[in-house]
Amino acid sequence: MPGIDNSRSFIPLNIAVMTVSDTRTRETDTSGDVLEARIAGAGHVLADRAIVSDDIQIIRNQLLSWIADERIDIVISTGGTGLTGRDVTPEAFKSVYDKEIEGFSAIFHRISFEKIGTSTIQSRATAGVAHGKYLFALPGSPGACKDGWDEILVHQLDNRFRPCNFVEILPRLQEHRQAG
Template identity: 45%
Template structure:
């Protein structure tokens, strides 16, 4: 059951937000980008607009450059990344995104890992999914697995993304 405050804020939130999707992978192509495809499909089904989409290699400079473009675009309200959140030497997304975040939404990563634990058990500790505000825009960082993306989108982002964007724009 939602509190009265949350209900009012959700009602005031826009029906649609403009989201850029960034896939980080050394191997994904437009044809094999299952994580990015899942994000785009679920957002569009919920009535949101895809403001941009790209695939970059898991290279910090490439990730940062594309994030900077999306975050600077006045036609983008939020950016969702997929991939590069693990702990292998090639996984650099978390480090790049962490430097961009002005305010971290700790609950996002915590809740995502709880939900992941219910599906994959202790392997959930390997995820460094995170989210927060970056330059007044919402930035969420998801794993590359289509199942993990689906979980985060259905349980956390689709229900709240418009509310988060509303809160970020409210006092600007």
């Protein structure tokens, strides 16, 4: 049965939060606030937080900046995962991935389907690995951020979660770069 192994010590991670929106400000960024509160509540560190416009190059540049920052382990974004012309977050994320984590989207949609039914089909939530960092792109609603964090990320970003988690393989994400 999956769960927390209390014989292991918790390892706090440094997490950056990116809100992708042409209209939100720090004062109106409720989805970013949800993620920030949950990151702190789980014992992790909010390493940085930014609001960027729905522009593939701007999103990509922010990702590349955080990927290059040795103080950041994880990037979580909210917004820009829909189907409209301005929704380009998945394209920006996929342009920097070394590997995509297809199961993240599958699990997110299963969880979302239980809450919003077939409307989940309009989300293009995605996750991947880039230069030893995990990147997660969630939809822009507070509910989607709660679901993504509470049902997936809180577990996979906790090294005590069994039978396995993302944290324990974090040091091995760049093995292919070291071999060559």
